[in-house]
Amino acid sequence: MSVEIHGLRYPIRSVLDPAYVAHLAAYVDAKIQAAAEESPTSESVKVAVVAALNIADEYFRVRETEPHVSDEVRRRAEEIERLVDEVLASVQDV
Numbered sequence: 001m002s003v004e005i006h007g008l009r010y011p012i013r014s015v016l017d018p019a020y021v022a023h024l025a026a027y028v029d030a031k032i033q034a035a036a037e038e039s040p041t042s043e044s045v046k047v048a049v050v051a052a053l054n055i056a057d058e059y060f061r062v063r064e065t066e067p068h069v070s071d072e073v074r075r076r077a078e079e080i081e082r083l084v085d086e087v088l089a090s091v092q093d094v
Contacts, residue, residue: 005029006036006044010087016079024080028087031055045088052084 001018002011003025014021031051039047059077 005087006032006047010090012083012086014079014083016076021083024083028055028080028084048084048088052088055080055084 001014001021002009003022004010005025005028010025012021012025016024028051031054032047035047035050035054036042039050042050
């Protein structure tokens with residue numbers, strides 16, 4: 001499947017449900033848009049890194065307040081991290 005993040009389309013291979021991946025992509029896109037609004041002159045990779053840091057912050061805050069986070073949530077977080085790594089790698093290749 002492919003998703004659109006920050007105006008660019010990315011092919012994504014995942015074992016996750018395509019609707020869920022689309023939901024993740026929309027979430028990441030919103031975070032990137034918010035980061036871009038804060039720094040409109042920044043380059044795409046820097047904006048993506050700021051968005052990734054914001055997402056990581058959210059994740060760690062939940063993990064601290066909810067120590068019983070299930071293995072499923074951790075697995076999905078790892079999958080999100082892998083997808084973000086793929087996107088960042090493809091942006092750097094462009």
